[in-house]
Amino acid sequence: MSANTIIDTAPLGALIRYTDGSPKPPARFTKKLAAWERSNGVGRLVKKEPPRPYPTWTAPASFTLHEGNFSSDGVILVTIMRSHSADSRLSFEVVEEPKVGQIRVLLDFGGSTELLHLAASATAAELWIAKEGYRNARLQVVGAEGDRAGEAGIAA
Numbered sequence: 412m413s414a415n416t417i418i419d420t421a422p423l424g425a426l427i428r429y430t431d432g433s434p435k436p437p438a439r440f441t442k443k444l445a446a447w448e449r450s451n452g453v454g455r456l457v458k459k460e461p462p463r464p465y466p467t468w469t470a471p472a473s474f475t476l477h478e479g480n481f482s483s484d485g486v487i488l489v490t491i492m493r494s495h496s497a498d499s500r501l502s503f504e505v506v507e508e509p510k511v512g513q514i515r516v517l518l519d520f521g522g523s524t525e526l527l528h529l530a531a532s533a534t535a536a537e538l539w540i541a542k543e544g545y546r547n548a549r550l551q552v553v554g555a556e557g558d559r560a561g562e563a564g565i566a567a
Contacts (some may be wrong), residue, residue: 513556
């Protein structure tokens, strides 16, 4: 499916696979493998952005995938996020949607909503918020009415 389809239909928290359709090169070709990995991967959908008008041009709609973290001794040092615009030539597919009853921890800023964490329960989400210190985060139950539009939620 296209990037536009992901923007229009995929819920926050879904695992998204993207590919350019090329075969994976052998591991011995490290540079080719690194280039292939930049166009082929999996990430969790954490943010959707509408088109943004500027004085001289309009940035297309986009979405951001969280691909992973690098940590040491339990401390996250680097977070890997990758954004794709609506006009991306890559192919996308929803690998897994969040399960009904899971809790999204969301943060609203700059006119958009970002998924901070996907928890198994409200208790786990509240513990995560307390540990991480997000004061303005809100909770949203996956599967609640209005879920896809991002309107339903419960205060954190």
